[in-house]
Amino acid sequence: MEPERPCPLCGRNIPWGQTQCPFCPGHGGYFWSLRRDTFLLIILVLLILLFVITGFAVRVYHAVERGFAEDWYTRGEEDLRAGRAEAALADFRTALSYSHDDERYQLRLAQALMAAGQSRGAGSEARTYLLNLLEHEPGNGTVNLELARLAARDHAVSDALRFYHGAIYGEWDDDPVLRRRAVRLELVEFLLDAGQKDAARAELIALAADLPDDPPLQTKVGDLLLRVAGYDDALKLFRQALREEPRLAPALAGAGECYFQNGDYAQAERYLTRPVQQDPHLTQAAAMLDIAQAVLRLDPFNRRLDNRERARRAALDFNSALMRLQKCAAQRGIDLKATGGDPLQALSAQAAQLQPRAQQRYLSRDSELLSQVMDTVFEIEQSTAHTCGEPQGLDLALLLMAREQGGTRP
Amino acid sequence: MRLPLVTPPVPPDKHPPSASSIWAEVRKRLSWVQEGETLKQAQLFLLLAVIIGLFSGLSVVLFRIAIDWAKLLAFGSALAPPWTRSLLVPTVGGLVVAYLVIRFFPRVRGSGVNQTKAALYIYDGYIPFNTVIGKFITCAFAIGTGQSLGPEDPSLQMGAGIASALGRRLRLSREKVRLIAPVGAAAGLAAAFNAPISAVLFVIEEVIGNWTAGVLGAIVLAAVSSVVVSRWFLGDQALFRIPVYHLVHPAELLAYAALGVMGGVSSLAFVKLIAYARPRLKALPRWTQYVQPALAGLLIGVIGIWFPQVMGAGYEYIDQAMHDQFTWQILALLAAFKILSTSLSFVSGTPGGMFAPTLFIGAMLGGAVGGIEHHFFPWLTGGVGAYALVGMGTLFAGFLRVPLTSVFMVLEVSGNYSIILPVMISNTIAYLISRQYQRASLFDLLSRQDGMDLPSMEERREEATLHVEDAMRAYQGMVLNTEDPFQVALTRAEASAEVFVLLKDGRERWHGIKKDELRGWAPGMRQTDPLRDLIPETTLPYLHPDLPLDEALRRLGEWPLLPVVSRADLGKLEGVVGLPDILGAYRAAGRS
Secondary structure, eight states: OOSOEEOTTTOSEEOTTOSSOSSSSSOOOHHHHSOHHHHHHHHHHHHHHHHHHHHHHHHHHHHHHHHHHHHHHHHHHHHHHTTOHHHHHHHHHHHHHHOTTOHHHHHHHHHHHHHHOSSTTHHHHHHHHHHHHHHHOTTBHHHHHHHHHHHHHTTOHHHHHHHHHHHHSSBOSSOHHHHHHHHHHHHHHHHHHTTOHHHHHHHHHHHHTTOOSOHHHHHHHHHHHHHTTOHHHHHHHHHHHHHHOTTOHHHHHHHHHHHHHTTOHHHHHHHHHHHHHHOTTOHHHHHHHHHHHHHHHHOTTOTTOOHHHHHHHHHHHHHHHHHHHHHHHHHHTOOTTSOSSOHHHHHHHHHHHHTTTOSHHHHTTOHHHHHHHHHHHHHHHHHHHHHHOOOOHHHHHHHHHHHTTSTTOO | OOOOOOOOOOOTTOOOOOHHHHHHHHHHHTGGGSTTOHHHHHHHHHHHHHHHHHHHHHHHHHHHHHHHHHHHHHHOSSSSOOHHHHHHHHHHHHHHHHHHHHHTOGGGOSOSHHHHHHHHHTSTTOOOHHHHHHHHHHHHHHHHTTOSOBSHHHHHHHHHHHHHHHHHHTTOOHHHHHHHHHHHHHHHHHHHHTOHHHHHHHIIIIIIOSOOHHHHHHHHHHHHHHHHHHHHHHOSOOSSOOOOOOOOOTTHHHHHHHHHHHHHHHHHHHHHHHHHHHHHHHTSOTTHHHHHHHHHHHHHHHHHHHOGGGSSOOHHHHHHHHTTOSOHHHHHHHHHHHHHHHHHHHHTTOOOBSHHHHHHHHHHHHHHHHHHHHHHOTTOOSOHHHHHHHHHHHHIIIIIOOHHHHHHHHHHHHOOGGGHHHHHHHHHHHHHHHHHHOSSOHHHHHHHHTTOOOOOHHHHHHOOOOBHHHHOBOOOSOOEETTSBHHHHHHHHHHOSOSEEEEEOTTSOEEEEEHHHHHHHGGGOOTTOBGGGTSOSOOOOOBOTTSBHHHHHHHHTTOSEEEEEOSSOTTOEEEEEEHHHHHHHHHHHHHO
């Protein structure tokens, strides 16, 4: 038994033997006179009432918050459109402070942070928002894409690949096919920048298999395939594009380059001529056209040529190769008259032996000699390219012929 | 053909129930909660814990909304208010809060933790209900108008107040009413923090001081139900968005150790500032108490013009610090200004909590230390956010001196177990530094300044408990056997230095007999009669060396001494303990 108990009203101890607190002026009235079970029931009713009141208050407050959030969000969009990136960030942050879970705000803030970029910790904050969104929607294409961009910016190749693929196979609200294609193109650009040509080529082949009849798009993918040396696949796309639009200059240039890279200089010349004429800015195509034309002009093994022309070309090629040899030797300080272990000296000696007979009148009569002379020419071009780097102009044409194992030699 | 309408017959004994019969049935079902049924008190206590949790959760939800609403009305919807509001709102708010506190709610001063402890240890669990109302109104107003305080400790006190009112009204026993306040405290804190484990641990670590099985279940129930309510209405998102963290190299733990040192030093500075300023401001004339919160508000407003982050609880800025939004210089300034502004708010007598400011300072300090370390050691892989997260726990350990809660708080808030090593290292260092240079913890210091001698949980944790082995001595004699012939037993007893002789029976049970009693039986006994016919049936309680010494006192009763036996072999005597031995051990401990 307790010697004394605290007064439920004032907290002071009721002395032993007394039933009422002597310190309280009167007892607590009806509320304190209730039986325990009745009081417990009243408590339950109060609890329900408080639940309702709290629910109402929370609902009203959330409505107010949502209103503020929407206002700040709209303001942020306006600031963003007006190019006020920092103000937009502050606006989106304020919007989000009133509506923490709104995925639209989170995504927009993350995008704004990434766009602002230079602000401190933008990546980290954006990543946290995006990862949070991803947790709720692992298949969200937009979120995956933004995360992929973030990873790409940080040069995290494996993460970028994972998120890009998440975006490609993810869900998109509007025009999913177009979006997925755009993401794959972005992924290819990223892979090319990261030097991952094989992976890029695989993505491009997958992309090419599902392209619509859209000549500019086909041309774009073809161009990307050219960057990964997928000439055959690229050529198919350029041809498809040209079927729809035969005068499409980039497609013509692309096809020309494919032929050029495959060593078909006649076709290359055919496809490259028109775009180079149409667009003077296609400098690379123009250079390729020049080289293709040079190859066609210098190749002595063309079947349509008569012996005289064949000999003339071989003699010209020989003289050109000799000049290239002398220039390269001078550049490297090699004395061609001396005998030593240098391959250029050996080639010089070999050329010196051939030089008296490497004239049009001998070559037109002796096809064996012509072959011998051209072999020497190719050897000189390859050796000098190895020693002094890629040549320009006619020598480049000769080198390409050498690489094609003698051009169109029968 | 129309069928005749037939009313189904009503059975004579099945009348539709009346309101009074339903009421009677409900009361019958609730009859077990009637007063005077001791067994049912335990069930009622648990039911009450759930009800307290629900009420606390609801009140905390309303409290949070009241704070946010006050803030919106006072400062507008922008995150950074215009400078005029920064100056005016906390000043006017301070004046209003001071008036309310002095005129209507004098008990709501302070954070609420010590008041709850006082209710437990001094006032038999009594917390007047108007404290709950006062705490709600004044704290919502103070925090909402920019005073640098937090809502957690007031929530704790509100929970305790609700629990106290319910417990008293339901006429629980004194012991239960006393224990009900911590139950409510846990519920309030859990709802405010959205972290039930941390709340339970804090209440056990700082308020109750030990793991009392009788109240632990109720505390857990209350905390869980309050968090359920809080999440129901406010959502289950964490207070902060936690940055990704992985410990890449163990050498990085050194960097967190440095954070622990900084956290310890900052905690010391914070506590010393409060310890120095609070009694001095309290000693000023009474009229100044009306203007102290206003002046504190004005100074905070001045700081807030450049650093609006220091106003209010500042959770959104903790979140930003975790995501590398500030340079380390700004973070360091924010930590310093928050220490200053929170000290100003607190020592001026403005009611409000210290938890949120502690987390804020810790996060800023952690971020600053992380930023500096990254500047000098760029190879460190842990992001600044991870340092901010660890910093929160570090200051919690150093400033509030609750090491266990500080570790679990970070784990619970982050949901990331891999952060545990840095947290443990940093928190321990901060705690040790704080303990070394500031003997009393903040809560103990405040209670002593208020003229109360509340038990220090920290000191209690470190009290050396005396065990039986500390008082035990060797038994100076031979243990008799109940089968011994009387003459042999008497001879052996006479040879013993003990006045109380121990005996052991064939079942390894212990008995005892006074030497004088044995001598008294000698005239009527034959020499060969066995002792077993003489000794009483009652067996002697025994002890083990590892038992607490107060257990020996309980078991000793009227016996002159008790045997101390091995746990592995109950027949093996290791020593004996008597009342003089026990008192001697206590005296020796008191002297040391």
